[in-house]
Amino acid sequence: MTKDFLISYNKADAIWAEWLAWVLEEHGKTVVIQAWDFRPGGNFVLDMQRAAIDAQRTVMVLSENYLNALYTQPEWAAAFGQDPTATARKLLPIRVAPCQPQGMLAPLVYVDLVGLEREPAQKSLLDALKDRLKPEVEPVFPGSAVPPSERQxxxxxxxxxxxxxxxxxxxxxxxxxxxxxxxxxxxxxxxxxxxxxxxxxxxxxxxxxxxxxxxxxxxxxxxxxxxxxxxxxxxxxxxxxxxxxxxxxxxxxxxxxxxxxxxxxxxxxxxxxxxxxxxxxxxxxxxxxxxxxxxxxxxxxxxxxxxxxxxxxxxxxxxxxxxxxxIDVLTPAAALELLASLIGQERIEPELDTAPALCHWLGYLPLGLELVGRFLARKPTWTLVKMQQQLEAKKLAAQALTQGHADMTATHAGVAAAFELSWQDLEEPVRELAYRLCLFALAPIAWEWIENWHEATDPDTLEDWRDEGLINRSLLTLVEAAPATVQLHQIIREFFRAKLEEWPDADALKQSYTQSMVQIAQTIPQTPTRDQILAVTAAIPHLAEAATTWQGWMEDESLIWPFVGLGQFYQGQGAYGQADLWFQACRDIVHNRLGKQHPDFAKSLNNLGLNHYYQGRYKSAEVLLKQALNLRQKFLGENNQAYAQSLNNLGICYYNQGQYEAAESYLNQALQLRGELFGEMHVDFLESLNNLGMLYQAQGNYEHAEILLKRVLELTGNLSSKTHPDIARSLNNLGMLYVEKRQFEDSNIT
Missing domain, CATH: 3.40.50.300 (P-loop containing nucleotide triphosphate hydrolases)
Structure with a gap:
């Protein structure tokens, strides 16, 4: 098994050798040393040979005893032979007693522990392991330094x-x-x-x-x-x-x-x-x-x-x-540097993907990073993946975050204890505000959402709770780039969530949060405009939080909405892959919780099928849309908006596959039913009229197509402003019809 260090020493310096080995192992290094590892019944020569081969570097415990001993020379010579130019620093000479290396050892730079107390000696040893020893703080500016002779x-x-x-x-x-x-x-x-x-x-x-x-x-x-x-x-x-x-x-x-x-x-x-x-x-x-x-x-x-x-x-x-x-949290690079300083860069290198994720989970908080780093230093066999898994499973109760150390600047027993002091000073209304905030995702939170959710409270009072209770105690941050927006640090959110679980009204508050997110989701139409997309963009992470973390607290009749809103948000921007994830999740969750006979299951199939249609996946879209149509017919009947929607969607799916006869049948049924349900002055009726007109155009039936598309443009103009996307779509469709008929003079309509 490969070891980081072989301790090469003379028995007269055994105390020094064991102290060096102890310090190295306490800081996450693996060591082989004769006093601990060469056991009775073993072969000393073979044990030493294996140690010399397996060790990445050799520590030389320098003293006159070492330099004059007979059997220490082959030990350092083996490492010297592997790295004669010292490029890899295979040899690490550490002087523990007055001596003067000669010959090939003379040019090697050694660590001098002679005369040092324990702490400085330990620091010198650990500093020697680093590839570069840049000062932690900026050196004094030479032009303003106080001359040593004038210092008091x-x-x-x-x-x-x-x-x-x-x-x-x-x-x-x-x-x-x-x-x-x-x-x-x-x-x-x-x-x-x-x-x-x-x-x-x-x-x-x-x-x-x-x-x-x-x-x-x-x-x-x-x-x-x-x-x-x-x-x-x-x-x-x-x-x-x-x-x-x-x-x-x-x-x-x-x-x-x-x-x-x-x-x-x-x-x-x-x-x-x-x-x-x-x-x-x-x-x-x-x-x-x-x-x-x-x-x-x-x-x-x-x-x-x-x-x-x-x-x-x-x-x-x-x-x-x-x-x-x-004082802000560390930058990602500085957080990674701090973690590496605690556990060694060699443990970071094999897990370069996990290390930044671990720092991110800790919110780049120095206390959290130090506690986790110290814990990992004591657990050399733990991978960063294992550490992150424990944090995600146990949150702030993870062992690594609950054990303070006597030599740390922070006197808290753990991360949660660091915030407990501030929590004890909070009045109950401020605590309830903290409970509400911690339900949101780790993203900026528009203050108007809190005001709307807390509508029974005077806005000025609510602001006082926010400013005096939370921001003033550094428990909440105002987002400078977005006025009237706040954000929680990840670790503080975890702390608030732990407190929320102890609150008797926690379940009711979670249900209330999901309902507030449902209201936002219901504002996202199937075909959102650019302004509508911008209006809800900030809410998207919080809708996702409701759909995932707090899904169990959503009422049955609202279960579908966060998923539908998220799917339509991404679908409206052409991000069909992301939309697919939410529509699939919607189908699976509705199936598991509400069953196949629930109307929302048919709706989830319809939405997923329509998204496949937009991607050009017509065969899978056809299967899903047929399933939705059959379920709606079975459980809702044929005289309703949902059934008409399924007829229309299946019709356009057949149209895009070139199956015009089937498409015409479904589109005519949809048009007739929508006319009966809503009359002509309704967007659903206009959609069916437009789709049927496009079908006639594809069949070469230009006369019927022109009649229908002109009628769509006329009715759309009565329903929408001239800048509405539906107007643009109608103009485009009619224009393309004229182009196809070679009526170029009429294609430039405005």
């Missing part, structure tokens, strides 16, 4: 991660900022950027804290804030208490205890002991609304002095006095 040591960044030493930054941040540099707070010495209050805003799990931490660590290392950098938590405890504790522990201040808490906080700011600009990060500002949230922290904020820069992270909108940097 900033105060400690108190990291939100678990258990880092006070003088040491937390574990290396995830590579999120690559895709998000535009959202970073401005450089404080940049021209035109005044000090003040800035905030990272966005939904839960978007990476607000991670980006703030990256920014703080980066500028701590650059010496941007010589007055120090402080990290304060706003959610778990009173910000004033947090500030006073920070000042006592990290700044060495003696804070008077006879003052109230706001006065103690202002004492800390007035007596800040380090000169120069200071950055204060206040993480996770929260509250029932933006006013309460800001009121809770306002007494403890720094005074309006140029030296204090305040960066807040929050899900709320805190007003115009706080400059906002809205």
């Amino acid at each position: 040591t900033p105060a400690t960044v108190v990291s939100p991660r678990a258990a880092p030493p006070p003088t040491c930054p937390a574990a290396a941040p995830l590579p999120l900022s690559v895709a998000r540099r535009p959202h970073q707070p401005p450089h404080p010495i940049a021209p035109g950027q005044p000090p003040g209050h800035y905030r990272h805003s966005g939904m839960g799990g978007i990476g607000k804290t991670e980006l703030a931490l990256q920014y703080a660590l980066r500028h701590r290392d650059l010496g941007t804030y010589p007055g120090g950098i402080g990290w304060l938590q706003a959610k778990e405890q009173n910000l004033g208490t947090e500030l006073v504790n920070f000042a006592i522990i990290h700044l060495g201040l003696t804070v008077p205890t006879d003052l109230d808490l706001p006065a103690q906080a202002q004492f800390c700011w007035r007596n800040w002991p380090i000169d120069g600009d200071a950055l204060i990060v206040i993480d996770d500002v929260a509250g029932p609304n933006e006013n309460d949230a800001y009121a809770a922290i306002q007494p403890y904020l720094p005074p309006q002095e140029p030296r204090f820069w305040v960066l807040l992270t929050t899900r709320l909108q805190l007003g115009t006095s706080v400059r906002t940097y809205r």
